[in-house]
Amino acid sequence: MDWVECIEQAxxxxxxxxxxxxxxxxIANHVGFSPFYFQKGFSxxxxxxxxxxxxxxxxxxxxxxxxxxxxxxIDIALKYGYDSPDSFTKAFTRFHGxxxxxxxxxxxxxxxxxxxxxxxLKGGYTMDYKIVKKESFTVLGSSKxxxxxxxxxxxxxxxxxxYRMGKGKYVKGVFGINIDENMSGEQFEYIxxxxxxxxxxxxxxxxxxxxPALTWAVFPCYGPLPQSLQDVNxxxxxxxxxxxxxxxxxxxxxxxxxxxxxxxxxxxxxxxYYSEIWLPIKKK
Numbered sequence: 001m002d003w004v005e006c007i008e009q010a011x012x013x014x015x016x017x018x019x020x021x022x023x024x025x026x027i028a029n030h031v032g033f034s035p036f037y038f039q040k041g042f043s044x045x046x047x048x049x050x051x052x053x054x055x056x057x058x059x060x061x062x063x064x065x066x067x068x069x070x071x072x073x074i075d076i077a078l079k080y081g082y083d084s085p086d087s088f089t090k091a092f093t094r095f096h097g098x099x100x101x102x103x104x105x106x107x108x109x110x111x112x113x114x115x116x117x118x119x120x121l122k123g124g125y126t127m128d129y130k131i132v133k134k135e136s137f138t139v140l141g142s143s144k145x146x147x148x149x150x151x152x153x154x155x156x157x158x159x160x161x162x163y164r165m166g167k168g169k170y171v172k173g174v175f176g177i178n179i180d181e182n183m184s185g186e187q188f189e190y191i192x193x194x195x196x197x198x199x200x201x202x203x204x205x206x207x208x209x210x211x212p213a214l215t216w217a218v219f220p221c222y223g224p225l226p227q228s229l230q231d232v233n234x235x236x237x238x239x240x241x242x243x244x245x246x247x248x249x250x251x252x253x254x255x256x257x258x259x260x261x262x263x264x265x266x267x268x269x270x271x272x273y274y275s276e277i278w279l280p281i282k283k284k
Contacts, residue, residue, distance in 0.1 A: 141193030
């Protein structure tokens, strides 16, 4: 199954099972893709996480049920996976801007339609990348675990916290390393890291992690952060991955490498700022 087909089948599976228990792992297994890369690609292509998409679809359908049926609010809450009317009311109000009770009395609601794959002719450009075999290497870093639903806000906060707490004097942040070794898609470890120098003592609150010897697809990124990385990531999953014939993803790693911002007049916001995305691959 190619990447576009994979997303199409996943969207259909979600829609067919919208009132059932859904997880990234279950959806990814259904389409035969690793949860780690499936959720990453889905987010890049669709602009929101799988969890966000499911939540918005359920709240949209719940609004329809309030208007079109005689179901009680508590029954609608349970239908779409909420444990109590209170938790449902809070989520519903955040999404629709009105309470379920107000909708029962005639208030307007919002709609969130199912995503559809619209295939257009794209590509025809040169996307720079190289395939590099790297020996194992060890990094020193600050580590934290995240769920897949909220990395867009929580990972930048982790970087801010790293520097605010003075950890930048020990680890400048040459790498941002995303690890889900089992590729379970449930949670991932994120490490703000530098190469480890074994003659230096490991500071309190830091860890070392050995990255195994792998073959990496390395993608250069030019421009201000985070936009340059986001743009290349989107092209990887929308253009490069669907065209990939001889390779597939190897392990649950994704590494971003950042050049020293001090080398640029506008630091990491400079139009020429350089960074890289590394993805581990293997021959099919």
